[in-house]
Amino acid sequence: MSYSTDPRAARSREAMLAAARDLLVSEGPGAITHQRVAQQAGVGRATVYRHWPRPEHLLLEVMSGADLPLFKNPETPVRPWLRRQLRQMADELAVPAVAAVSLTLMQSAIWDPEIAHRRDESLKTITERIHAAVRSAVASGEVETDAGPTDLSAVLVGPIVYRTTMQNGVVSDDLIDRLIDGVGIWHR
Structure with a gap:
Protein backbone atom coordinates (compact mmCIF):
# COMPACT_ATOMS: atom_id res chain seq x y z
CA MET A 1 0.00 0.00 0.00
CA GLY A 65 -7.66 25.68 7.77
CA ALA A 66 -8.03 28.40 10.40
CA ASP A 67 -9.70 31.73 9.93
CA LEU A 68 -7.41 34.69 10.46
CA PRO A 69 -8.51 36.06 13.85
CA LEU A 70 -7.34 39.65 13.47
CA PHE A 71 -9.44 42.55 12.20
CA LYS A 72 -12.67 40.53 12.13
CA ASN A 73 -16.08 41.97 12.96
CA PRO A 74 -15.35 45.67 13.31
CA GLU A 75 -17.17 47.49 16.06
CA THR A 76 -18.21 51.10 16.32
CA PRO A 77 -16.69 53.34 17.24
CA VAL A 78 -13.96 51.95 15.03
CA ARG A 79 -10.94 53.66 16.61
CA PRO A 80 -10.94 51.71 19.93
CA TRP A 81 -11.67 48.46 18.08
CA LEU A 82 -8.81 49.12 15.65
CA ARG A 83 -6.51 49.97 18.56
CA ARG A 84 -7.35 46.63 20.25
CA GLN A 85 -6.71 44.71 17.02
CA LEU A 86 -3.36 46.40 16.46
CA ARG A 87 -2.40 45.85 20.10
CA GLN A 88 -3.24 42.13 19.76
CA MET A 89 -1.16 41.89 16.59
CA ALA A 90 1.79 43.65 18.25
CA ASP A 91 1.57 41.42 21.32
CA GLU A 92 1.50 38.25 19.21
CA LEU A 93 4.45 39.39 17.08
CA ALA A 94 6.38 40.25 20.26
CA VAL A 95 6.67 36.52 21.00
CA PRO A 96 10.03 35.55 19.48
CA ALA A 97 8.75 32.25 18.06
CA VAL A 98 5.85 34.00 16.32
CA ALA A 99 8.15 36.68 14.92
CA ALA A 100 10.55 33.99 13.68
CA VAL A 101 7.75 32.03 12.03
CA SER A 102 6.40 35.19 10.38
CA LEU A 103 9.80 36.10 8.96
CA THR A 104 10.43 32.53 7.84
CA LEU A 105 7.12 32.45 6.00
CA MET A 106 7.83 35.81 4.33
CA GLN A 107 11.28 34.64 3.26
CA SER A 108 9.93 31.32 2.02
CA ALA A 109 7.33 33.17 -0.08
CA ILE A 110 10.16 34.58 -2.19
CA TRP A 111 11.00 31.12 -3.56
CA ASP A 112 7.93 29.01 -2.93
CA PRO A 113 4.88 29.85 -5.07
CA GLU A 114 2.50 27.96 -2.75
CA ILE A 115 3.65 29.94 0.27
CA ALA A 116 3.56 33.16 -1.76
CA HIS A 117 -0.04 32.44 -2.75
CA ARG A 118 -1.09 31.81 0.84
CA ARG A 119 0.76 34.95 1.99
CA ASP A 120 -1.03 36.96 -0.66
CA GLU A 121 -4.40 35.56 0.45
CA SER A 122 -3.69 36.49 4.09
CA LEU A 123 -2.58 39.98 3.12
CA LYS A 124 -5.68 40.40 0.98
CA THR A 125 -7.89 39.38 3.92
CA ILE A 126 -6.17 41.81 6.30
CA THR A 127 -6.35 44.63 3.75
CA GLU A 128 -10.04 44.02 3.03
CA ARG A 129 -10.95 43.85 6.73
CA ILE A 130 -9.07 47.03 7.63
CA HIS A 131 -10.53 48.84 4.65
CA ALA A 132 -14.07 47.76 5.54
CA ALA A 133 -13.61 49.00 9.12
CA VAL A 134 -12.24 52.36 8.01
CA ARG A 135 -15.00 52.71 5.39
CA SER A 136 -17.48 52.18 8.21
CA ALA A 137 -15.74 54.88 10.26
CA VAL A 138 -15.84 57.25 7.27
CA ALA A 139 -19.54 56.54 6.68
CA SER A 140 -20.36 57.29 10.32
CA GLY A 141 -18.32 60.50 10.30
CA GLU A 142 -15.78 59.14 12.78
CA VAL A 143 -12.82 59.71 10.43
CA GLU A 144 -11.98 61.53 7.23
CA THR A 145 -9.45 59.81 4.98
CA ASP A 146 -8.70 59.32 1.35
CA ALA A 147 -6.21 56.50 1.85
CA GLY A 148 -6.69 53.45 -0.35
CA PRO A 149 -6.95 49.92 1.05
CA THR A 150 -3.34 48.94 0.40
CA ASP A 151 -2.01 52.14 1.96
CA LEU A 152 -4.28 51.72 5.00
CA SER A 153 -2.92 48.28 5.81
CA ALA A 154 0.67 49.37 5.11
CA VAL A 155 0.37 52.41 7.39
CA LEU A 156 -1.29 50.45 10.20
CA VAL A 157 0.34 47.01 10.04
CA GLY A 158 3.71 47.66 8.40
CA PRO A 159 5.31 49.61 11.26
CA ILE A 160 4.18 47.01 13.80
CA VAL A 161 5.75 44.20 11.81
CA TYR A 162 8.92 46.26 11.35
CA ARG A 163 9.21 47.19 15.04
CA THR A 164 8.61 43.66 16.34
CA THR A 165 10.41 41.53 13.78
CA MET A 166 13.15 43.74 12.33
CA GLN A 167 13.99 45.86 15.37
CA ASN A 168 13.04 43.23 17.94
CA GLY A 169 11.37 46.07 19.81
CA VAL A 170 8.22 46.73 21.77
CA VAL A 171 5.23 48.43 20.19
CA SER A 172 4.04 51.09 22.59
CA ASP A 173 0.44 52.19 22.90
CA ASP A 174 1.65 55.64 21.83
CA LEU A 175 2.99 54.20 18.56
CA ILE A 176 -0.33 52.46 17.90
CA ASP A 177 -2.17 55.74 18.49
CA ARG A 178 0.17 57.55 16.10
CA LEU A 179 -0.41 54.87 13.45
CA ILE A 180 -4.17 55.22 13.78
CA ASP A 181 -3.85 59.01 13.63
CA GLY A 182 -1.85 58.58 10.44
CA VAL A 183 -4.88 57.06 8.72
CA GLY A 184 -6.80 60.33 8.68
CA ILE A 185 -8.52 62.93 10.78
CA TRP A 186 -10.43 61.26 13.62
CA HIS A 187 -13.39 63.10 15.10
CA ARG A 188 -13.67 62.30 18.78
Whole structure:
Protein backbone atom coordinates (compact mmCIF):
# COMPACT_ATOMS: atom_id res chain seq x y z
CA MET A 1 0.00 0.00 0.00
CA SER A 2 1.43 3.39 -0.92
CA TYR A 3 2.23 6.05 1.65
CA SER A 4 -0.45 8.44 0.39
CA THR A 5 -3.27 5.89 0.44
CA ASP A 6 -2.34 4.06 3.64
CA PRO A 7 -5.29 4.55 6.04
CA ARG A 8 -2.90 4.63 9.01
CA ALA A 9 -0.94 7.45 7.40
CA ALA A 10 -4.16 9.33 6.70
CA ARG A 11 -5.30 8.89 10.32
CA SER A 12 -1.98 10.01 11.74
CA ARG A 13 -1.94 13.01 9.38
CA GLU A 14 -5.41 14.03 10.58
CA ALA A 15 -4.36 13.52 14.21
CA MET A 16 -1.30 15.73 13.65
CA LEU A 17 -3.35 18.45 11.96
CA ALA A 18 -5.91 18.35 14.79
CA ALA A 19 -3.11 18.60 17.35
CA ALA A 20 -1.51 21.48 15.47
CA ARG A 21 -4.86 23.32 15.25
CA ASP A 22 -5.35 22.87 18.99
CA LEU A 23 -1.89 24.28 19.62
CA LEU A 24 -2.56 27.18 17.26
CA VAL A 25 -5.78 28.09 19.05
CA SER A 26 -4.47 27.62 22.59
CA GLU A 27 -0.92 28.94 22.24
CA GLY A 28 -0.56 30.67 18.88
CA PRO A 29 1.65 30.03 15.83
CA GLY A 30 4.85 29.79 17.86
CA ALA A 31 3.65 26.50 19.36
CA ILE A 32 3.53 24.79 15.95
CA THR A 33 6.78 22.85 15.96
CA HIS A 34 7.44 19.31 14.82
CA GLN A 35 8.20 18.25 18.39
CA ARG A 36 5.10 19.83 19.97
CA VAL A 37 2.77 18.49 17.27
CA ALA A 38 4.25 15.01 17.64
CA GLN A 39 3.78 15.09 21.42
CA GLN A 40 0.22 16.40 21.17
CA ALA A 41 -0.77 13.88 18.47
CA GLY A 42 0.96 10.91 20.10
CA VAL A 43 3.19 10.18 17.11
CA GLY A 44 6.93 10.21 16.57
CA ARG A 45 8.63 13.38 15.46
CA ALA A 46 9.86 11.54 12.33
CA THR A 47 6.23 11.01 11.34
CA VAL A 48 5.58 14.74 11.44
CA TYR A 49 8.74 15.38 9.41
CA ARG A 50 7.67 12.77 6.86
CA HIS A 51 4.43 14.68 6.19
CA TRP A 52 5.92 18.20 6.47
CA PRO A 53 9.70 18.29 6.00
CA ARG A 54 9.77 22.05 6.48
CA PRO A 55 8.15 23.65 9.54
CA GLU A 56 6.65 26.49 7.52
CA HIS A 57 4.68 24.00 5.40
CA LEU A 58 3.19 22.47 8.54
CA LEU A 59 2.28 25.92 9.86
CA LEU A 60 0.82 26.96 6.51
CA GLU A 61 -1.35 23.86 6.28
CA VAL A 62 -2.63 24.41 9.81
CA MET A 63 -3.23 28.11 9.28
CA SER A 64 -4.94 27.57 5.94
CA GLY A 65 -7.66 25.68 7.77
CA ALA A 66 -8.03 28.40 10.40
CA ASP A 67 -9.70 31.73 9.93
CA LEU A 68 -7.41 34.69 10.46
CA PRO A 69 -8.51 36.06 13.85
CA LEU A 70 -7.34 39.65 13.47
CA PHE A 71 -9.44 42.55 12.20
CA LYS A 72 -12.67 40.53 12.13
CA ASN A 73 -16.08 41.97 12.96
CA PRO A 74 -15.35 45.67 13.31
CA GLU A 75 -17.17 47.49 16.06
CA THR A 76 -18.21 51.10 16.32
CA PRO A 77 -16.69 53.34 17.24
CA VAL A 78 -13.96 51.95 15.03
CA ARG A 79 -10.94 53.66 16.61
CA PRO A 80 -10.94 51.71 19.93
CA TRP A 81 -11.67 48.46 18.08
CA LEU A 82 -8.81 49.12 15.65
CA ARG A 83 -6.51 49.97 18.56
CA ARG A 84 -7.35 46.63 20.25
CA GLN A 85 -6.71 44.71 17.02
CA LEU A 86 -3.36 46.40 16.46
CA ARG A 87 -2.40 45.85 20.10
CA GLN A 88 -3.24 42.13 19.76
CA MET A 89 -1.16 41.89 16.59
CA ALA A 90 1.79 43.65 18.25
CA ASP A 91 1.57 41.42 21.32
CA GLU A 92 1.50 38.25 19.21
CA LEU A 93 4.45 39.39 17.08
CA ALA A 94 6.38 40.25 20.26
CA VAL A 95 6.67 36.52 21.00
CA PRO A 96 10.03 35.55 19.48
CA ALA A 97 8.75 32.25 18.06
CA VAL A 98 5.85 34.00 16.32
CA ALA A 99 8.15 36.68 14.92
CA ALA A 100 10.55 33.99 13.68
CA VAL A 101 7.75 32.03 12.03
CA SER A 102 6.40 35.19 10.38
CA LEU A 103 9.80 36.10 8.96
CA THR A 104 10.43 32.53 7.84
CA LEU A 105 7.12 32.45 6.00
CA MET A 106 7.83 35.81 4.33
CA GLN A 107 11.28 34.64 3.26
CA SER A 108 9.93 31.32 2.02
CA ALA A 109 7.33 33.17 -0.08
CA ILE A 110 10.16 34.58 -2.19
CA TRP A 111 11.00 31.12 -3.56
CA ASP A 112 7.93 29.01 -2.93
CA PRO A 113 4.88 29.85 -5.07
CA GLU A 114 2.50 27.96 -2.75
CA ILE A 115 3.65 29.94 0.27
CA ALA A 116 3.56 33.16 -1.76
CA HIS A 117 -0.04 32.44 -2.75
CA ARG A 118 -1.09 31.81 0.84
CA ARG A 119 0.76 34.95 1.99
CA ASP A 120 -1.03 36.96 -0.66
CA GLU A 121 -4.40 35.56 0.45
CA SER A 122 -3.69 36.49 4.09
CA LEU A 123 -2.58 39.98 3.12
CA LYS A 124 -5.68 40.40 0.98
CA THR A 125 -7.89 39.38 3.92
CA ILE A 126 -6.17 41.81 6.30
CA THR A 127 -6.35 44.63 3.75
CA GLU A 128 -10.04 44.02 3.03
CA ARG A 129 -10.95 43.85 6.73
CA ILE A 130 -9.07 47.03 7.63
CA HIS A 131 -10.53 48.84 4.65
CA ALA A 132 -14.07 47.76 5.54
CA ALA A 133 -13.61 49.00 9.12
CA VAL A 134 -12.24 52.36 8.01
CA ARG A 135 -15.00 52.71 5.39
CA SER A 136 -17.48 52.18 8.21
CA ALA A 137 -15.74 54.88 10.26
CA VAL A 138 -15.84 57.25 7.27
CA ALA A 139 -19.54 56.54 6.68
CA SER A 140 -20.36 57.29 10.32
CA GLY A 141 -18.32 60.50 10.30
CA GLU A 142 -15.78 59.14 12.78
CA VAL A 143 -12.82 59.71 10.43
CA GLU A 144 -11.98 61.53 7.23
CA THR A 145 -9.45 59.81 4.98
CA ASP A 146 -8.70 59.32 1.35
CA ALA A 147 -6.21 56.50 1.85
CA GLY A 148 -6.69 53.45 -0.35
CA PRO A 149 -6.95 49.92 1.05
CA THR A 150 -3.34 48.94 0.40
CA ASP A 151 -2.01 52.14 1.96
CA LEU A 152 -4.28 51.72 5.00
CA SER A 153 -2.92 48.28 5.81
CA ALA A 154 0.67 49.37 5.11
CA VAL A 155 0.37 52.41 7.39
CA LEU A 156 -1.29 50.45 10.20
CA VAL A 157 0.34 47.01 10.04
CA GLY A 158 3.71 47.66 8.40
CA PRO A 159 5.31 49.61 11.26
CA ILE A 160 4.18 47.01 13.80
CA VAL A 161 5.75 44.20 11.81
CA TYR A 162 8.92 46.26 11.35
CA ARG A 163 9.21 47.19 15.04
CA THR A 164 8.61 43.66 16.34
CA THR A 165 10.41 41.53 13.78
CA MET A 166 13.15 43.74 12.33
CA GLN A 167 13.99 45.86 15.37
CA ASN A 168 13.04 43.23 17.94
CA GLY A 169 11.37 46.07 19.81
CA VAL A 170 8.22 46.73 21.77
CA VAL A 171 5.23 48.43 20.19
CA SER A 172 4.04 51.09 22.59
CA ASP A 173 0.44 52.19 22.90
CA ASP A 174 1.65 55.64 21.83
CA LEU A 175 2.99 54.20 18.56
CA ILE A 176 -0.33 52.46 17.90
CA ASP A 177 -2.17 55.74 18.49
CA ARG A 178 0.17 57.55 16.10
CA LEU A 179 -0.41 54.87 13.45
CA ILE A 180 -4.17 55.22 13.78
CA ASP A 181 -3.85 59.01 13.63
CA GLY A 182 -1.85 58.58 10.44
CA VAL A 183 -4.88 57.06 8.72
CA GLY A 184 -6.80 60.33 8.68
CA ILE A 185 -8.52 62.93 10.78
CA TRP A 186 -10.43 61.26 13.62
CA HIS A 187 -13.39 63.10 15.10
CA ARG A 188 -13.67 62.30 18.78
